[in-house]
Amino acid sequence: MPPMSKIATGLIHHPYTAPAGFAAPQPGVFKASTIFFPDVAALRSRDWKNKDGYTYGLHGTPTTFMLEERIATLEGGKHCVLVPSGLAAISNVDMALLSAGDEVLLPDNAYGPGKALAQGELKNWGIGHQLYDPMNPADLQARIGPKTRLVWLEAPGSVTMEFVPLAHLAQICREHGVTTALDNTWGAGLAFNGFDLGRGERRVADSGADIVVQALTKYPSGGADVLMGSIVTRDDALHLKIKLAHMRLGFGIGANDAESVLRSLPSLPLRYRAHDRAARELARWLGNRPEVAQLLHPAFEGSPGHAHWKALCTGGDAGEEGWAAGLFSVVFDERYSAAQVDAFCDALRLFKLGYSWGGPFSLVVPYDIPTMRNARLKTWPHKGALVRFSVGLEAAQDLRADLEQALGALAPPR
Numbered sequence: 001m002p003p004m005s006k007i008a009t010g011l012i013h014h015p016y017t018a019p020a021g022f023a024a025p026q027p028g029v030f031k032a033s034t035i036f037f038p039d040v041a042a043l044r045s046r047d048w049k050n051k052d053g054y055t056y057g058l059h060g061t062p063t064t065f066m067l068e069e070r071i072a073t074l075e076g077g078k079h080c081v082l083v084p085s086g087l088a089a090i091s092n093v094d095m096a097l098l099s100a101g102d103e104v105l106l107p108d109n110a111y112g113p114g115k116a117l118a119q120g121e122l123k124n125w126g127i128g129h130q131l132y133d134p135m136n137p138a139d140l141q142a143r144i145g146p147k148t149r150l151v152w153l154e155a156p157g158s159v160t161m162e163f164v165p166l167a168h169l170a171q172i173c174r175e176h177g178v179t180t181a182l183d184n185t186w187g188a189g190l191a192f193n194g195f196d197l198g199r200g201e202r203r204v205a206d207s208g209a210d211i212v213v214q215a216l217t218k219y220p221s222g223g224a225d226v227l228m229g230s231i232v233t234r235d236d237a238l239h240l241k242i243k244l245a246h247m248r249l250g251f252g253i254g255a256n257d258a259e260s261v262l263r264s265l266p267s268l269p270l271r272y273r274a275h276d277r278a279a280r281e282l283a284r285w286l287g288n289r290p291e292v293a294q295l296l297h298p299a300f301e302g303s304p305g306h307a308h309w310k311a312l313c314t315g316g317d318a319g320e321e322g323w324a325a326g327l328f329s330v331v332f333d334e335r336y337s338a339a340q341v342d343a344f345c346d347a348l349r350l351f352k353l354g355y356s357w358g359g360p361f362s363l364v365v366p367y368d369i370p371t372m373r374n375a376r377l378k379t380w381p382h383k384g385a386l387v388r389f390s391v392g393l394e395a396a397q398d399l400r401a402d403l404e405q406a407l408g409a410l411a412p413p414r
């Protein structure tokens, strides 16, 4: 038996290396904080800005490079940077592009924590922001000024589901030379191409966002057990700016999380379609109930921005049915109090109370919209309480029965 010291060193510096050429369906999971260089010259000439080689665990491994390439393909872009959450994708973009004295414009119906970041840290760092009415391109146009460096786009709006005129908004920014970043979490890279909005209501060939971010946390992961975000670009210089900020901020992702998303990606189109079909079936049924005053789902006529959704997300490969995420909201008749609507949500059994959608479980959340929207912009016309549904992968008839029993438990209106 060799002495103890030999075993300790031998377990670390072992001569065996596995043969090359291992081929299997899933890529390897490479975990590393450090990466070995063959010699000092290689260490000194290291360059972490591209995928030619490896320099440091934070800057990429074969596993994260592979996921970056697949997400870039999904979004129709060229470069991808992965970050630890969808919100980190938003903050990485803000921090890469904005400095003290600059201004960023956000849609009034943007993902809430992105607005909170502008109202908190960005403000503390001397970066201004304004909210614009995304259903009114003239309002965006009027707010773009000499300090405007970045405009956020999102379709449909968070929770209230208005499908905004994306192509028109992006075109206005392009005309003013202002960079645009689109939060494409709802579309998941499937419903439409964020870099090419030319199919949209404007039909302008090169109208698209400059940056497309996504919370991979939602549909690409699909398991409701991973947090991750992506930032995709086509422009090399813009990518480098984002990559530099990413490197300085230290927004690395874990190999196991990358593995989970890589494993889920092949079924993404099938799952998205299944969520979509079930959601439309339930939305159609619930929207016709007497308790409901307004259905908010962009694929339905009478839902705000339906024509914009139709122009961008139907036709071509998408067919007449088009693509939509499995999300919708309803506004209850104003005769039902907020407390009654809360009790309806509590009465649901299969629909769980929870925010982060995209997984197999159906979810429900009641929202108090007037507190979430800018009163001056008057973008919210309704009086009744709103409930947002995220439809999972359960059998649609079971979900409908659950909605039916919870509506049955609703006390009579005021």
Ligand SMILES: *Cc1c(COP(=O)(O)O)cnc(C)c1O
Binding pocket: 084, 085, 086, 087, 088, 111, 158, 183, 185, 186, 215, 216, 217, 218, 227, 228, 229, 356
């Ligand atoms: C969930 C979500 C995010 C944030 O993703 P996290 O990974 O939860 O931080 C950003 N934008 C949209 C539209 C989202 O739905």
